[in-house]
Amino acid sequence: MAQCSDTSSGGACEPGEVAPSVAAGRADLVLRGGTVLTMTEGSGGAGAGAGDRAEAVAVVGGRIAAVGSDAEIEPLIGPGTRVVELAGRALLPGINDSHLHATWLGARWPHTFFGAPDPETAAKVSGMLAPDRASRRAAILAAGRMLSELGITSYTEPGIGPGEDDGETGCFHSEVLDVYRELAAAGELRQRVTMLALYGVLDGPCDVDTVLAGIRERAAADPEPDPAWLNVPGVKIFGDLIPLSRQAWTSHPYDDGTHGDLLVHGDTVEQKAERLAEMIRAAHAAGLQIGLHATGDRTIQVALDAIAEAAAVPGAPSSHELGHVMIHGDLATEAQVRRMAELGVWLNTQPGIAAITRDWLASMMGDAVADSAWQLGAALDAGVLVLSSDSPILGFDWRRWIADADARIVAMGGSAMPEAARDRLHRLLRAYTAVPAAQDRAAAWKGTIETGKVADLVVLARDPFEVGAAALPEVPVDLTVLDGRVVFER
Numbered sequence: 001m002a003q004c005s006d007t008s009s010g011g012a013c014e015p016g017e018v019a020p021s022v023a024a025g026r027a028d029l030v031l032r033g034g035t036v037l038t039m040t041e042g043s044g045g046a047g048a049g050a051g052d053r054a055e056a057v058a059v060v061g062g063r064i065a066a067v068g069s070d071a072e073i074e075p076l077i078g079p080g081t082r083v084v085e086l087a088g089r090a091l092l093p094g095i096n097d098s099h100l101h102a103t104w105l106g107a108r109w110p111h112t113f114f115g116a117p118d119p120e121t122a123a124k125v126s127g128m129l130a131p132d133r134a135s136r137r138a139a140i141l142a143a144g145r146m147l148s149e150l151g152i153t154s155y156t157e158p159g160i161g162p163g164e165d166d167g168e169t170g171c172f173h174s175e176v177l178d179v180y181r182e183l184a185a186a187g188e189l190r191q192r193v194t195m196l197a198l199y200g201v202l203d204g205p206c207d208v209d210t211v212l213a214g215i216r217e218r219a220a221a222d223p224e225p226d227p228a229w230l231n232v233p234g235v236k237i238f239g240d241l242i243p244l245s246r247q248a249w250t251s252h253p254y255d256d257g258t259h260g261d262l263l264v265h266g267d268t269v270e271q272k273a274e275r276l277a278e279m280i281r282a283a284h285a286a287g288l289q290i291g292l293h294a295t296g297d298r299t300i301q302v303a304l305d306a307i308a309e310a311a312a313v314p315g316a317p318s319s320h321e322l323g324h325v326m327i328h329g330d331l332a333t334e335a336q337v338r339r340m341a342e343l344g345v346w347l348n349t350q351p352g353i354a355a356i357t358r359d360w361l362a363s364m365m366g367d368a369v370a371d372s373a374w375q376l377g378a379a380l381d382a383g384v385l386v387l388s389s390d391s392p393i394l395g396f397d398w399r400r401w402i403a404d405a406d407a408r409i410v411a412m413g414g415s416a417m418p419e420a421a422r423d424r425l426h427r428l429l430r431a432y433t434a435v436p437a438a439q440d441r442a443a444a445w446k447g448t449i450e451t452g453k454v455a456d457l458v459v460l461a462r463d464p465f466e467v468g469a470a471a472l473p474e475v476p477v478d479l480t481v482l483d484g485r486v487v488f489e490r
Contacts, residue, residue: 025078029455029484032056032070034086035463038449039093039426039433057091059455062484067451082486089478090463092429093449094153094456095398098436099327099348099388102147102157102193103130104171106139108392109146114356115395130170137179139171144190148488150397151458151477154192154436154446156388158291158327159236161198161214163206172202177232184230190487192229192456194440196236196291205263206238208275212282219286228454233441234289234322237279238263239299243330243361243373248296250331252369260296273298277306284310289322289441291348295330304339311343320344323441325386328353330361331369334378341382346439348386351376351405352394377409380427386439387431399473402428406469425469457481 036054056073058066066073077083107129116122130136147155157180164172177197183189199214200206215235224230240262241247249260249269264279266272280303283290290307294300303326311319325346326332332340332347340347354374362370379385387405389396405428410416414424437447446454459479464472480488 024075025081027058027060027065027073027076027078027081029059029082029084029481029486030056030073030077031059031084031086031091031457031459031481032073034089034091034459036067036091036449037429037464038067039430040448040450041430041434054449057449057455057457059481059484062455064449064451064453064455067449084459084479084486086459090460091449092151092458092460092464093433093447094458094480094482095151095432096154096436096440096447097147097152097388097391097396097398097432098154098156098194098386098439099158099350100147100155100391100396101159101171101393102143102155102191103136103139103160103176104169105146105392105396106141106143107135107169107171109142112392112395114352114393127168128170130173130176132170133175133179136170136173136176137183140176140179140183141188141190147396148190148480148482149477149490150399151460151480151488152191152396152398153456153458153480153482154194154440156194156196156291156436156440158196159198159202160195161236163198163200163210163214164202167202172198180230181224184224184226189229190482192446193231195230195232196234196289197232198236200236200238200263203238203241203263205265206279207265208279211235211237211279215279215283215286215288219288228442228445231440231442234291235283236291236293236327237276237283239276239292239294239303240296241293242295242328243365244357246364248331249298250296251298252331252365255364259298262299263293273302277302277309280306281310284319284322284324285313285316287317287322290324291327292325293327295328297331297333297336300326300329300332300336304336304343304345307343307345318344323439325439328390329375329379330354330373332375332379333372334375337375337378337382337384340379340384345384346386346435347375347379347384348388348439349374349376349379350388350390350394350401351408352389352401354408355404356394371412374408375412376405377412377414380409380424380431385427385431386436387428388436397473398432399475402432403469403472405431421468422465425464425472428469429464455481455484 111122262272
């Protein structure tokens with residue numbers, strides 16, 4: 001095999017090349033004899049090049065040392081190498097659930113809010129679920145073990161901080177960050193964690209001065225010691241709530257004639273909108289990534305306008321650089337999705353919500369609104385779609401949510417022809433791997449299978465492209481690798 005240039009800065013080699021530091025017989029782990037799906041941008045389609053798929057991967061020191069054919073990887077196998085025979089199975093980058101409340105999940109499981117196995121019991125699970133440090137630690141560790149079993153190697157915990165120190169569940173308390181730091185320092189995390197700081201109230205109206213003070217505090221905070229394992233790049237802000245509670249601020253009337261509202265203290269909705277924009281502009285000026293809970297089209301419009309204004313200030317960072325995130329975006333319009341792409345804003349959404357609640361939304365806002373909601377196809381085409389679970393609102397089975405995303409796109413006019421379906425599946429898989437790595441601002445070192453990147457990997461019992469999106473939920477996860485270590489094996 002040819003050697004590539006130095007990868008110490010995080011860059012990747014070309015497929016078929018080996019990192020220069022790898023000597024023959026020195027691989028720690030080799031996975032061979034399967035279908036390696038690199039999830040690079042051009043791979044997966046009918047015209048994919050040979051380098052977009054491979055047969056084997058070698059790992060050294062937690063990094064991918066080589067990607068290629070079985071014959072090319074063979075010389076790297078030595079007496080101390082663990083060899084996993086894939087036997088035709090598929091190898092993908094580790095899954096990144098980019099909007100998942102892990103502490104809350106670990107404390108509540110299996111009682112999700114939608115699709116719970118025991119809805120009656122789930123409805124009764126409330127109150128202080130994680131009241132102290134020990135229970136918060138136990139919840140994070142429990143979630144980590146469960147996520148490993150589905151190949152999830154990264155996630156975003158979107159909203160931990162002092163705004164919830166008096167919260168009902170205890171799962172969003174600022175001490176949770178301290179527990180994550182403790183686990184990261186001890187090497188006990190089962191996933192790489194991105195976190196957004198929360199200074200307002202979860203699902204409640206926020207005080208603007210409190211949030212602005214929090215933004216200043218977060219901007220002045222020291223970076224985490226090892227951001228590859230725990231990173232806090234920005235803040236969570238609540239714009240509005242969900243359409244199903246008639247609290248998304250939207251141009252469409254609900255069945256009671258109202259249009260929703262904003263989760264900001266103010267005397268009028270116009271004043272609330274300006275205060276929301278003020279928080280967004282302040283966070284952008286501070287160089288923080290914003291995760292904005294926004295579902296109504298009016299809320300989304302205020303946010304996009306504020307981001308554009310903030311980025312236009314001389315000397316301000318660009319919106320592409322900060323990579324702000326619209327969380328949920330249920331009623332975003334096609335035009336708004338296109339503007340997200342222009343501004344470098346991600347749309348992080350949950351196709352499971354669309355699948356489960358579409359008829360409910362139609363009963364409140366009419367079929368026309370429900371049929372145009374959740375613009376997954378437009379977001380996929382615009383390159384801004386990031387898929388996630390929002391667990392424990394939903395379960396965390398990413399295979400099911402990819403299937404639901406595909407079904408939603410076809411229902412909204414997407415092609416069901418085999419070549420189009422294959423290309424779409426590739427892009428949906430990327431929306432759970434490579435694209436959330438970009439949302440994490442970590443695409444240089446994770447999210448695809450390329451030499452030089454971290455060895456976060458998942459083995460599926462079958463090639464997803466052989467079974468198609470609809471059958472993906474039935475494909476077992478056989479093995480999960482985190483930082484070059486096998487952390488789950490079925």
